[in-house]
Structures are given as structure tokens and as C-alpha cells.
Amino acid sequence: MVIDELITLGLNFLKKEEFNNPPLELRLILAKLLNVDKSYIYSHGERQVTKDIENQFMEMVKKRSKGYPIQYILGEKEFMGLDFYIEDGVLIPRPDTEILVEYIINFINRYYKGDRINVLDIGAGSGAISLSIAKYCPGAYVYGIDIDDAAIKVSNINKERFDLSNVELLKGDLFEPILRLNMQNEFQIIVSNPPYIPKEEIEQLQSEVKLYEPKLALDGGIDGLNFYRKITEDAKKLLIKNGLLIYEIGYNQGKQVSNILDNEGYKNINILKDLQGRDRVAMGFSFDC
Numbered sequence: 001m002v003i004d005e006l007i008t009l010g011l012n013f014l015k016k017e018e019f020n021n022p023p024l025e026l027r028l029i030l031a032k033l034l035n036v037d038k039s040y041i042y043s044h045g046e047r048q049v050t051k052d053i054e055n056q057f058m059e060m061v062k063k064r065s066k067g068y069p070i071q072y073i074l075g076e077k078e079f080m081g082l083d084f085y086i087e088d089g090v091l092i093p094r095p096d097t098e099i100l101v102e103y104i105i106n107f108i109n110r111y112y113k114g115d116r117i118n119v120l121d122i123g124a125g126s127g128a129i130s131l132s133i134a135k136y137c138p139g140a141y142v143y144g145i146d147i148d149d150a151a152i153k154v155s156n157i158n159k160e161r162f163d164l165s166n167v168e169l170l171k172g173d174l175f176e177p178i179l180r181l182n183m184q185n186e187f188q189i190i191v192s193n194p195p196y197i198p199k200e201e202i203e204q205l206q207s208e209v210k211l212y213e214p215k216l217a218l219d220g221g222i223d224g225l226n227f228y229r230k231i232t233e234d235a236k237k238l239l240i241k242n243g244l245l246i247y248e249i250g251y252n253q254g255k256q257v258s259n260i261l262d263n264e265g266y267k268n269i270n271i272l273k274d275l276q277g278r279d280r281v282a283m284g285f286s287f288d289c
Ligand code: GLN
Pocket: 094, 193, 194, 195, 196, 197, 205, 209, 217, 218, 219
């Protein structure tokens, strides 16, 4: 078959409205299989492909037709201008999280430009947050922690992909690897995008997320706030005086996370909204807490 015939065939499998751009997805799949740029697919519709490519293509299209995320099929997701390697078992980086990362980069440029500072990321996943900060703020040394082997493996692949030496990915539960290194009051910034979906709401997530993304990265306990409580309390030991603790939060968690920060003594608590006007980021500063 030629490329255009394969695209037409593939379209029959991706008819449901949940797929918002099937022709593009199909071209991206073919581009990956043929190891070419997607513009090549547009301009070489008459190119013949081997039976082997045809079979691999159809296998991927069938997987996709069941809602399996395109990012896992392609093995890639762009975040902050960087092409992250992604595989089954790690959360796919979300555009909303760029709001959090952009804030941190601006904060560092404003208050610590060029300084050698320490940043800690709890729940690093694919490394989206840790590695973007390390990339755009070369003076920062970033420690990314994750409890999951798949996350440590994938984030290390990305560290190598972007050729970064100012970041270290450590396996362990929350602050445990850092306490082991005995780094108390040494962090200018602690950031986390923890699991924050309330347990019973996981069933209501889109099926692509619910069926195929890791529950470990989503489940925030009964009210979704478990990790905010733990991290907010323990971060006090690790932040410098006037250090920044900053979180991604769920669209309706601004008030609750602000209260947690307030109860633990953080000051200048602030919420940032996403482009839809929903709560997306919460932060506070450790003065005398
Ligand atoms: N934002 C993610 C979602 O919409 C949730 C990520 C998280 O729990 N940290 O599924």
C-alpha cells in the first residue's frame, strides 16, 4: 500500500468524536514508523511502504482506536519546548503544568539570576518539571524525587536526552532520599505536582486517563489533598528561610490548599489561574514556620 491509502484505511478506525485530529495522529504514527519528519508524509502520499510497516501501523491504529493515548504510541510529548520521551507507566506531561514551571523560571530569574540554588521536585514522573527548570535555569541544581521505578528510568532517559548535568533523579518516598543526604534548610524552592484527584473522582476522568495512565500519579486519597498535607508540613525542614513552596493543584482546590499552607505558617500565599480561569497553582513562603 502507499502512504495515502494507509491514512484512508486508518481513518476508518478513528471515527469516534473523542479523537480530535485523526489525520494528524495517523501521519504522526507513520512518520515515527518511517523515521521521517511529518511534512515528509504530506508530500510523499504515493510512496509505497513495506508489508512490515503496514502491519505495525495497523497494530498502533487499533491500539489508538481503543483510546490508548497517542503520546504513549509515539513515545513523546512536548513540554516547555522540549520533546520528552514518554512511555506507559508515567503520567503524560500536561500543558497546564507549564504555568507552574514558567512561574518558577521567572521567579529564579528575578531573585536568583545566575546564583547557585537548590530546587527540589517531589514526584518527578517523566522529569517534565525538574528537567525544564534545570534546562532553563543553569544556576539551579535540581533534585527530582519519585517513588516509582518507571519514573526514575524515564526521567533519567530524558536527562540524558537533554544533556543536563545540573539535575539528579532519586528514588524514594517524598523527602526520604533528601533527608538521607542530610540536606536541611538548603532549598530555595520546593515544587510538586502531586497526585491530587480525590479517590472517587478517578472513575469520572476521561477514559484515556482513567484506563491507561498510572493511578499512582493521580490518586490523592479521599479528598485529593493527602500529599499537600504531608509535603507542606515536611517541606519546612528543608526550605531556607523565605523559601518558596509551590504546587500544581486541582481546579477546585485553591481554597483548601491555601488553608493547609496557612495552617502550617507559610506567608504570602497566592493562587495562579490557568487560561480557563481555574485554580492551577498554589504557593507560599516559609518565613518563621
Ligand atoms: N492534571 C491531571 C489530570 O487532569 C492530574 C495530575 C495529578 O493528579 N497531579 O488528570
